[in-house]
Amino acid sequence: MVSKVNSQTKPRSRFRSRNKLSIKEIFMWLIIIVLFVGMLKVTTLLAKTYQENQHPDSEVYGVWQEKDVAPYAAEQLIFTQDGVVFEGGVIDTNFYFDGKYLEYQHGDTLRRFKFLNKDLTEMKMLLSSGYQPVFQMSEKFQNNIR
Incomplete structure (x- = not known):
């Protein structure tokens, strides 16, 4: 029975190490955020250009x-x-x-x-x-x- 308890505590240590973000994950999230902001800016620019063309x-x-x-x-x-x-x-x-x-x-x-x-x-x-x-x-x- 003791061995079962010990085996159950080991996965917890794996979960603790998994909570920390790796450098790759941080870099990936930064790229996603930059792409999202860039898409917003392009969309705003396109909407403004469209508006100016429709109603000069x-x-x-x-x-x-x-x-x-x-x-x-x-x-x-x-x-x-x-x-x-x-x-x-x-x-x-x-x-x-x-x-x-x-x-x-x-x-x-x-x-x-x-x-x-x-x-x-x-x-x-x-x-x-x-x-x-x-x-x-x-x-x-x-x-x-x-």
Whole structure:
């Protein structure tokens, strides 16, 4: 009976040594992690490239005028390849456009718009307050030329 007890304790020592990872296993896990991160980066890049091809920024290049407001009080936005122009000055050199939404930074505020039609001629500014102004394209630029 004593021999049976001794034989049962030996496998435990084998399991203890097996809990430690070998250098090969560590290296294998590092390679898997690096490949996974690389695949994520490539996927993100492909998605961004696809999005830019499906909805190029040039679709919104032009002059956008606030609707249903007195002309002297209406905001006017100009989107060009150089960025967003407001009151004669460039307020952001980048904007994000995905075919449904348009976003840009105006000072500390992120301005977000939702397009109201498939022709991309009207967009509503999404604000937390009650008033959500609608902008209409009044002049379209082709290749950044009026």
